[in-house]
Amino acid sequence: MSKKLEWHLLALHPNELNFNEENLAEIKIGGRHLCIARFHERLFACAAKCPHAAAPLAGGYVNVQGDIVCPVHRYKFNLETGRNTTGEGYFLKTYPVEEREDGWYVGIERDNWFGF
Numbered sequence: 001m002s003k004k005l006e007w008h009l010l011a012l013h014p015n016e017l018n019f020n021e022e023n024l025a026e027i028k029i030g031g032r033h034l035c036i037a038r039f040h041e042r043l044f045a046c047a048a049k050c051p052h053a054a055a056p057l058a059g060g061y062v063n064v065q066g067d068i069v070c071p072v073h074r075y076k077f078n079l080e081t082g083r084n085t086t087g088e089g090y091f092l093k094t095y096p097v098e099e100r101e102d103g104w105y106v107g108i109e110r111d112n113w114f115g116f
């Protein structure tokens, strides 16, 4: 069963997001803490905390391959798929981001305790 996404307005323009010098920002939206990355004129969203030991990913950087690199143990995760590209076996939760006429949106699964 596919999960229902709820789309939340992230920003009217990426410049509204408080990106650091590594083009990473941490925000709270839709009840989640997310890390937003700006890479090659696109925005990507993933969980704010590293799946290894919960380091804040916004303190890391994005390498040339488009992997976010954790600031603590340097594990790498593909921003599009969440795949742990350095092979430690973790998985980073990623969220779809869409550019629409009226802004940038992030899709977050609806919490549903009953599974429908």
Ligand code: FES
Residues within 6 Å of the ligand: 050, 051, 052, 053, 054, 055, 070, 071, 072, 073, 074, 075
């Ligand atoms: S906390 Fe991120 S790699 Fe260990």
